[in-house]
Amino acid sequence: MERTLSIVKPDGVRKNIVGEVIGRFEKAGLQVIALKMAHLSKAEAEGFYAVHSKRPFFGSLTEFMCSGPVVLMALEGPDAIKKVRDMMGATDPAKAAQGTIRKDFADSIESNIVHGSDAPETAGFEIPYFFSALETMRR
Ligand code: GDP
Secondary structure (H helix, E strand, C coil): CEEEEEEECHHHHHCCCHHHHHHHHHHCCCEEEEEEEECCCHHHHHHHCHHHCCCCCHHHHHHHHCCCCEEEEEEEECCHHHHHHHHHCCCCHHHCCCCCHHHHHCCCCCCCCEEECCCHHHHHHHHHHHCCCCCCCCC
C-alpha cells in the first residue's frame, strides 16, 4: 500500500472535470482517503512548489496555482504514486500519451489539470503539507 497527493489544479476545476479526474483514480483501484477544496494563497503555492523556486516558470506557476480553487486529495492503493503519474501523462500535454488526463484535457505545459507526487519522499512532504494526521487517519 502506498499514498500519494493529487491536486485537480484551477484549470481542472474551471473545466468541470473534478469528478472525471477523481473517477479515473477510483476506477484504477485507488481510494480517496482525504479530500478538500481550497483556494491557495501565493505563499501557500510557493511553499508547495519550493523545489521549483529557481526555475524560470516559478512565478507564473504559483500565480496559476492560486488563480482559482483547487481540489486536494490523498489517495491510497498498491503502487499509488506510479499509477497516478501514469494516468496523468507527461507534463507537456503535447507529449502526453493517448488516454492520459493531460492528453485528454490539458491546454499547456503549465495549465495541465492535475498534480501527482513523483516519489515516496515527495508524497511524504506533500500529504502533510495540506492534511493533518487526523484527516489522513485510517478509521
Ligand atoms: P509534473 O511533475 O509533471 O507536474 O512536472 P514538474 O514537477 O516538472 O513541474 C511542476 C509543474 O510546473 C507542472 O505540472 C506545470 O504546471 C509547471 N511547469 C513545468 N514545466 C513548465 C514549463 O516549462 N513552463 C511553465 N510555464 N510551467 C511549467
